[in-house]
Amino acid sequence: MATGIADSPIAGPVTMAVPPKRRKLPGWLMGVLWAVGAIAVLSTASYLTGNTDLTSSTTTQTALRLALPILLAALGGLWAERAGVVNIGLEGMMILGTWGAAWGSYYGGVWVGLLVAVLFGAVGGLLHAIATVTFGVNHIVSGVAINLLGLGVTKYLAHLVFQPLSGNPRQSPVVPKFDTYSATGITGWLADLEAEQRVVISDVAGILRGLLTQVAPLTMIAILLVPISYILLWRTRFGLRLRSCGENPVAAESLGVNVYAFKYTAVLISGALAGMGGASLVLLKDGADYLENQTNGRGYIGLAAMIFGNWRPGGLLGGSALFGYTDGLQLSGRGPAVLALLYAAVLLLVVVVVVQLFRRKWFAAGAAVLAAGLLYAIYYSVDELPRDLTPYAPHFVTLIVLAVASQRLRMPQADGFIYRRGQGS
Amino acid sequence: MRTTLRGKLLPPVLAIVFSVLLCTIALVISGDNPLDAFGAMIGQLFRGTTAVDTLNSGAVYYLAGLAVAIGFQMNLFNIGVEGQYRFAAVIAAIIGGEIVLPPGIHTLVIIIVAVVAGSFYALIPALLKVYRGVSEVISTIMLNAIAIGLIAYLVSTDAFGVQVGNNIGTRPIEESGWMPGIPFGDNGTLFGFVFVAALVGFGYWVLLNRTRFGFELKASGESPTAATAGGVDARKMIMTAMLLSGGVAGLTALPELLGRDHEYLQTSPAGYGFAGIAVALLGRNHPGGIALGAVLWAFLDKSAVSLDNVGVPQEITTIMQGAIVLSVVIAYEIVRRMELAAEQRRVGRQLGRDTSDVAAGGSV
Amino acid sequence: MADDLAVELEGITKRFPGVVANSDIHLTVRTGEVHAVCGENGAGKSTLMKILYGMLQPDEGTIKVNGRPVRLRNPSDAIKVGVGMVHQHFMLADNLSVLENIVLGAEGLHGIGAKARKEVAELARRTGLTADLDIALEYLGVADRQRVEIVKVLYRGARIVILDEPTAVLVPQEVDDLFETVRQMRDDGFTFIFISHKLDEVRAIADTITVIRRGTTVGTADPKTTSSRQLAEMMVGSELPSPETRESTVTDTAVLTVSGLRLAEPGSARAVLDDIDLVVHSGEVLGIAGVEGNGQTELVETIMGMRRATAGSITLSGKDITKLGTLARREAGIGYIAEDRTRHGLLLTQPLWANRMLGYQTREPVSRGQWLDIAGAKRDTQRIVEAYDVRTPGIDVAAAALSGGNQQKLVVGRELSGDPKLLIASHPTRGVDVGAQALIWDHIRQARAAGLAVLLISADLDELIGLSDRIVVMLRGRLVSEEDPATVTAEDLGCAMTGTAPREATK
Amino acid sequence: GCAKDTGGGSTPPAGGNQAESCKKNPVPTGGSGSAAGSTSAGPKVDASALKVGLAYDIGGRGDASFNDSAAAGLDKAKADMGLKETKELTAAPNEPEDAKQSRLRQLAQEGFNPIIAVGFAYAKSVEAVATQFPNTKFAVVDDDTVKLPNVTGLVFAEEQGSFLVGVAAVYKSKNCHVGFVGGVNVPLIQKFQAGFEQGVKAASNDAKIEAEYITPAGDFTGFQDPAKGNVVAAGEISRGADVIYQAAGASGKGVFEAAKSKNALAIGVDSDQYNQKTVENSRDVIITSMLKRVDVAVYDYVRAVAGNTLASLPKRFDLKADGVGYATSGGKIDDIKATLDAYKQQIIDGKITVSDKPSN
Numbered sequence A: 001m002a003t004g005i006a007d008s009p010i011a012g013p014v015t016m017a018v019p020p021k022r023r024k025l026p027g028w029l030m031g032v033l034w035a036v037g038a039i040a041v042l043s044t045a046s047y048l049t050g051n052t053d054l055t056s057s058t059t060t061q062t063a064l065r066l067a068l069p070i071l072l073a074a075l076g077g078l079w080a081e082r083a084g085v086v087n088i089g090l091e092g093m094m095i096l097g098t099w100g101a102a103w104g105s106y107y108g109g110v111w112v113g114l115l116v117a118v119l120f121g122a123v124g125g126l127l128h129a130i131a132t133v134t135f136g137v138n139h140i141v142s143g144v145a146i147n148l149l150g151l152g153v154t155k156y157l158a159h160l161v162f163q164p165l166s167g168n169p170r171q172s173p174v175v176p177k178f179d180t181y182s183a184t185g186i187t188g189w190l191a192d193l194e195a196e197q198r199v200v201i202s203d204v205a206g207i208l209r210g211l212l213t214q215v216a217p218l219t220m221i222a223i224l225l226v227p228i229s230y231i232l233l234w235r236t237r238f239g240l241r242l243r244s245c246g247e248n249p250v251a252a253e254s255l256g257v258n259v260y261a262f263k264y265t266a267v268l269i270s271g272a273l274a275g276m277g278g279a280s281l282v283l284l285k286d287g288a289d290y291l292e293n294q295t296n297g298r299g300y301i302g303l304a305a306m307i308f309g310n311w312r313p314g315g316l317l318g319g320s321a322l323f324g325y326t327d328g329l330q331l332s333g334r335g336p337a338v339l340a341l342l343y344a345a346v347l348l349l350v351v352v353v354v355v356q357l358f359r360r361k362w363f364a365a366g367a368a369v370l371a372a373g374l375l376y377a378i379y380y381s382v383d384e385l386p387r388d389l390t391p392y393a394p395h396f397v398t399l400i401v402l403a404v405a406s407q408r409l410r411m412p413q414a415d416g417f418i419y420r421r422g423q424g425s
Numbered sequence B: 001m002r003t004t005l006r007g008k009l010l011p012p013v014l015a016i017v018f019s020v021l022l023c024t025i026a027l028v029i030s031g032d033n034p035l036d037a038f039g040a041m042i043g044q045l046f047r048g049t050t051a052v053d054t055l056n057s058g059a060v061y062y063l064a065g066l067a068v069a070i071g072f073q074m075n076l077f078n079i080g081v082e083g084q085y086r087f088a089a090v091i092a093a094i095i096g097g098e099i100v101l102p103p104g105i106h107t108l109v110i111i112i113v114a115v116v117a118g119s120f121y122a123l124i125p126a127l128l129k130v131y132r133g134v135s136e137v138i139s140t141i142m143l144n145a146i147a148i149g150l151i152a153y154l155v156s157t158d159a160f161g162v163q164v165g166n167n168i169g170t171r172p173i174e175e176s177g178w179m180p181g182i183p184f185g186d187n188g189t190l191f192g193f194v195f196v197a198a199l200v201g202f203g204y205w206v207l208l209n210r211t212r213f214g215f216e217l218k219a220s221g222e223s224p225t226a227a228t229a230g231g232v233d234a235r236k237m238i239m240t241a242m243l244l245s246g247g248v249a250g251l252t253a254l255p256e257l258l259g260r261d262h263e264y265l266q267t268s269p270a271g272y273g274f275a276g277i278a279v280a281l282l283g284r285n286h287p288g289g290i291a292l293g294a295v296l297w298a299f300l301d302k303s304a305v306s307l308d309n310v311g312v313p314q315e316i317t318t319i320m321q322g323a324i325v326l327s328v329v330i331a332y333e334i335v336r337r338m339e340l341a342a343e344q345r346r347v348g349r350q351l352g353r354d355t356s357d358v359a360a361g362g363s364v
Numbered sequence C: 001m002a003d004d005l006a007v008e009l010e011g012i013t014k015r016f017p018g019v020v021a022n023s024d025i026h027l028t029v030r031t032g033e034v035h036a037v038c039g040e041n042g043a044g045k046s047t048l049m050k051i052l053y054g055m056l057q058p059d060e061g062t063i064k065v066n067g068r069p070v071r072l073r074n075p076s077d078a079i080k081v082g083v084g085m086v087h088q089h090f091m092l093a094d095n096l097s098v099l100e101n102i103v104l105g106a107e108g109l110h111g112i113g114a115k116a117r118k119e120v121a122e123l124a125r126r127t128g129l130t131a132d133l134d135i136a137l138e139y140l141g142v143a144d145r146q147r148v149e150i151v152k153v154l155y156r157g158a159r160i161v162i163l164d165e166p167t168a169v170l171v172p173q174e175v176d177d178l179f180e181t182v183r184q185m186r187d188d189g190f191t192f193i194f195i196s197h198k199l200d201e202v203r204a205i206a207d208t209i210t211v212i213r214r215g216t217t218v219g220t221a222d223p224k225t226t227s228s229r230q231l232a233e234m235m236v237g238s239e240l241p242s243p244e245t246r247e248s249t250v251t252d253t254a255v256l257t258v259s260g261l262r263l264a265e266p267g268s269a270r271a272v273l274d275d276i277d278l279v280v281h282s283g284e285v286l287g288i289a290g291v292e293g294n295g296q297t298e299l300v301e302t303i304m305g306m307r308r309a310t311a312g313s314i315t316l317s318g319k320d321i322t323k324l325g326t327l328a329r330r331e332a333g334i335g336y337i338a339e340d341r342t343r344h345g346l347l348l349t350q351p352l353w354a355n356r357m358l359g360y361q362t363r364e365p366v367s368r369g370q371w372l373d374i375a376g377a378k379r380d381t382q383r384i385v386e387a388y389d390v391r392t393p394g395i396d397v398a399a400a401a402l403s404g405g406n407q408q409k410l411v412v413g414r415e416l417s418g419d420p421k422l423l424i425a426s427h428p429t430r431g432v433d434v435g436a437q438a439l440i441w442d443h444i445r446q447a448r449a450a451g452l453a454v455l456l457i458s459a460d461l462d463e464l465i466g467l468s469d470r471i472v473v474m475l476r477g478r479l480v481s482e483e484d485p486a487t488v489t490a491e492d493l494g495c496a497m498t499g500t501a502p503r504e505a506t507k
Numbered sequence D: 001g002c003a004k005d006t007g008g009g010s011t012p013p014a015g016g017n018q019a020e021s022c023k024k025n026p027v028p029t030g031g032s033g034s035a036a037g038s039t040s041a042g043p044k045v046d047a048s049a050l051k052v053g054l055a056y057d058i059g060g061r062g063d064a065s066f067n068d069s070a071a072a073g074l075d076k077a078k079a080d081m082g083l084k085e086t087k088e089l090t091a092a093p094n095e096p097e098d099a100k101q102s103r104l105r106q107l108a109q110e111g112f113n114p115i116i117a118v119g120f121a122y123a124k125s126v127e128a129v130a131t132q133f134p135n136t137k138f139a140v141v142d143d144d145t146v147k148l149p150n151v152t153g154l155v156f157a158e159e160q161g162s163f164l165v166g167v168a169a170v171y172k173s174k175n176c177h178v179g180f181v182g183g184v185n186v187p188l189i190q191k192f193q194a195g196f197e198q199g200v201k202a203a204s205n206d207a208k209i210e211a212e213y214i215t216p217a218g219d220f221t222g223f224q225d226p227a228k229g230n231v232v233a234a235g236e237i238s239r240g241a242d243v244i245y246q247a248a249g250a251s252g253k254g255v256f257e258a259a260k261s262k263n264a265l266a267i268g269v270d271s272d273q274y275n276q277k278t279v280e281n282s283r284d285v286i287i288t289s290m291l292k293r294v295d296v297a298v299y300d301y302v303r304a305v306a307g308n309t310l311a312s313l314p315k316r317f318d319l320k321a322d323g324v325g326y327a328t329s330g331g332k333i334d335d336i337k338a339t340l341d342a343y344k345q346q347i348i349d350g351k352i353t354v355s356d357k358p359s360n
């Protein structure tokens, strides 16, 4: 082989081995702290700017909804990459899921739709597994090919199957959607609280209300899949074996782990989750039915959310939530809401400055002061952000958070490596 | 590892055969005649401008493929070629349209602007990677999206755009800035940029195989640790490779911009960067392979029109592109294993002679 | 007879593309013995062991374990019949915790929770593994990793334990500890198959020795009646080499001067290197002794410019190179044999001639200005292949196709060909067989006689004592003492390295 | 407790009651009442000798949008004028210029004449191919920039139709607050916004208007993302708008659904969306649709070619030419039809001129 790429993984971020530091807090508590901190910053910003969109129930609801497909794709990425298979075919598998969801739901109702979506996604996963695991094809090549195939096959199938039904080769007929449920008792009370516009209380009420109204079973399943993935991957022997395939497959093999089987399983689950992500675009109330290319790159965003979340379920939940939230905010609240978010960012940076000063990290504190000043200057000087750029607020936010948070990302060590049975030295 | 000629040529042929087979099945299912379909695909080459168009588009894909391949050489996955080429195209079109210079110089300025703009847009992920450790995969995905917004702004009438009918685009470039092509009468005009693309491909080969920089690039790609110990500065290499990749990406839209369109419209096609990934992978990062991949890709693209014309669903071409990418790599793997087995058999036959002197060892 | 035979390998043959790794091998191991397998690099020892452990399938031949014929399709099969293996190269996952590394694949025994933890803790105590079971494996030193590997095998209840070159990375005390454990377990009825290039060790621990040469069994030997010399002859047909340096060539010209060198850990104030002062003269070999993880690697990498010193200066032949990059330091005349050749020394998929360029890409004969001189590189690679007896089918094969010893010879050849003033040699003969070892020592000696200054780091104390003109001992990032190789013994050195008082005092 | 939602929006504001929250401007009077002149009425024309080629934009026949509308015009021509041979080809997403040219050239070479290109994206290709085939007649929908004797531009006064639905929106709004959701911020869609806003202002000086686009120009996913259309519309509704006019292609579906679940009303675009299958779930919130009669234009063009009366085709398909209008299916605006028609007459008579650029 002439060049390295076909057999080598993508270079991960350059990380340094750091001495073991005792984690003071368990992961879930960190998550809760982050969430509380975020809400505190947002409600302060909402109070100071007078923009209620930041914490309204509508925003929360749209955020949840926009985050859902990304979350599922990210979970799909997590499963595959934890077993050492890079999956940039998520997009294609999601597309397969959208088609399958519409088709199954049309003929058999929502649950059948969900099942078919999951199966279709898994078929994409199977293809990826055959290529990467059995044939040792470069993971990126296979992923790119699956994205093309997913798009081509669904277009073709839609032409064949949906056109006679909907008269439109690019769209399915209207299909059944999941019913939604609300915690009626609480939400009424929360709505009152939210309407009162009291500092913090109303904000929290708004956010909670958004999370508790009009929740579809699929939404609940998706959210539950985060802890389920965590438990399966980190708390069971199955998960240990699966992760070992992503860390050092040769070692795993030497201990009697059937690496191929685990990689297959992981990539199948990955595809199934991506398929479910596709279904979440089709089967939720107000969903779009099948529409050609409706995933619009969400598979890639999911991949980004997973990297953002440091290959961990809690982290990718945060990544998807951040993305969904910002996107929801800019879409429903538009320019003013994004400006308010900018203000929230300034507040966040002020917190960062305090923390860094406390830790005696003078340089970091200085940088944060600078950034805060800059953002505040922008906030102060413009009354409207450029319209053409506000739709990309989530992308800017993702970039800035990644650049600012001095993070240490740790990808699974053998992620993207091609493993062949018996190659161990 | 040694690869025979058969090992190089057989896989693509197998892959094409396999994808044709797959599409045949799909066509039969949908009740179309596969022979008509494939007849139309071959036939198009002898009709109208398709043959020339294929080469023209091939040049576009070639440049995008090279840009991606430069990153791949050192294990950088520059998904951002998409954003880089579009950003560069707009900037080049705007500047090219705003200025008038003597022929040749005008063109050259546009080319340089495109390269600089492409590199600039690649500079952001490069800096983020080197100084903040942000994975280039995620940063370029984000920057691709942001590029759309930037372009929308730049092309809007508030900024540099002009409206023609219902379309907006940049101010058309004066003729002095065009790149003349080779006219083939009714069969179209071959872009002059096709030769520039070929030159870039040659440059890529020379750079990688004959220069110190190329050696350091490949070394960092293969083993960052060994490269560091060998005195290669990893940060510098990441920066240079990204900038170079972005610079070549910046050229991607120029064949069409300088050879035919002369302006960048909001309806100008996107997606060349993503196709470039597939093309680079098809060509296994080798300049010759990428060229073949690019032309094949372009050919399949063009087939969509011809297939539609004979009433065959044009989605077939997308399926075929995906199938070829996947099956070509699988075919390479199968052929590699076959050759391995053959070698093992060969060794097996030589066994007797090799071990005879060892067997004389005896025990103490 | 079947009752007391733990392992019988009959007529094992294994072919790899271009190589016959094992050809009609016979090996019989009695229950409860320590059975050593010796042979040159690439003789086929590891391959044979992988076959016994089910990781490779033999092309021909039969395997019997405890008298019963078995088919081992994968390691699980081997584990089931009681075979366990500690690999030559660690089989550990850096990001998993110590506990996870151990229970992986054997979760069926005690799960992955508290019960498993208890069980592992017990085994850890027995083998001297003191590390926290919950920290990621990457923070463990080599000796601890070795212990984790052994605990892994024991945890699975293996009765037949394969140890493939377990001592290559250990210091004498650690080797003693290991042997103590092995002997104890042997008395408890465990069977060991033990592989090592260090023939003294082999004779110290083994009950029986089987010698393999070029993939086939040459014969068996009794360690009590066979000398190391005889063993070596069986293995390679040549004499056992000695690292002894005959006459001193030390001059007064300082080549490398390091003063006040300090290296802080990234993100903390703790120093990995603390106030290091040393001088290496032209024609002198300065040995650095130290237990792995005490800063030798960092010292070397700081001198090479791969890490930036926090304080202090480095001078090469009077020129201050503290601020220079790695390439500039190499150009200034430093040759570098890295401790891990596959990570730092070679581009494994590239041909040998491309590997010749690595680190020399700016210099004749492999380049001219910005352009590579491929013909020149090939010519010079051919020269190295001949001068250093690199056994290879040609210079166009990928470096990965060479065995470890041959790879090392190529690296040594390359690093000595730039006319260096200073050679930094980190474990130059690690894992290399006796024949190649002798050759590498010879070349280092010749260069030293011609005025080369050598900074030698080695875990092989015989090598260190034999080659060095002076030895300094490194402990926790500091140079703690200086020893005279003419008088010091390996045991003394070991004590200094571990910071314990000399043996007399402890007894 | 936790309860199943009953599919909200079951009771949209009824069409009949005109809320008095919005002070309406006086309805103009004095229209001449002359009927909109449709060219389709006239002597019977035989087009059986014509071979008509149609080159669609992305989506093609069945897209429930302007391509579909063009297809309807062609079908009608077939039925009415005995048109026999036709061929319809469709553009692929992200295709370069030469693909469009090849498509047109193929049609021309196979003897199709006239050739109708649907969508302004074809403008440059038609120019190139029409030069090459001077004896073939071409038409471009939504573009009139090609100045060649054999090329006809079929453009529409979208702002005029949008004006009328703007008026309708005000009359149906309870909060005196209406909204516009555009798919992609391009000049063509800005025309819809411009007309709508002028209509709203004409109907009431008090009315508040929300106007948003899903994506900026160049990002055509805005036409393809119902999920985002939904969010943008929901945002406008939460700010008080209760009648939303969408010009967002396939994303419009999301707008309708947002309206439905938040008890607001919606106005469709291009075709009579009340009768459109893909949005039938939310048809009860669609009070009207702004009609852009691409079908009329295509039909009239074919007819004009057959009868050799190209010169008689309107320069712009406007209210007068029946090229734009509003739909009444569902009967939700029957009560204000007179008002709308009064405004319509004013526009036809030139008493009101509608600008095609949004004011800001």
Ligand SMILES: Nc1ncnc2c1ncn2[C@@H]1O[C@H](COP(=O)(O)OP(=O)(O)OP(=O)(O)O)[C@@H](O)[C@H]1O
Pocket: A422, A423, C016, C017, C019, C020, C021, C039, C040, C041, C042, C043, C044, C045, C046, C047, C048, C088, C401, C402, C403, C404, C405, C431
């Ligand atoms: N997977 C493989 N593919 C091809 N050749 C191999 C493979 N594994 C081992 N070999 C070859 O088989 C031969 C025996 O290798 P093996 O690793 O068994 O040697 P060894 O005796 O363990 O050597 P050492 O003492 O250096 O560990 C070598 O020539 C090696 O090149």
Ligand SMILES: Nc1ncnc2c1ncn2[C@@H]1O[C@H](COP(=O)(O)OP(=O)(O)OP(=O)(O)O)[C@@H](O)[C@H]1O
Pocket: A423, A424, A425, C041, C042, C046, C400, C401, C402, C403, C404, C405, C430, C431, C432
């Ligand atoms: N995947 C592989 N493909 C081809 N050859 C391989 C492969 N894996 C190992 N080898 C061969 O294995 C040999 C290296 O084997 P091994 O790792 O046992 O080294 P070694 O000879 O034992 O050296 P050392 O003891 O110094 O580490 C090389 O000769 C190489 O040809």
Ligand SMILES: [Mg+2]
Pocket: C045, C046, C047, C088, C164
């Ligand atoms: Mg070995």
Ligand SMILES: [Mg+2]
Pocket: C042, C046, C088, C404, C431
């Ligand atoms: Mg070895």
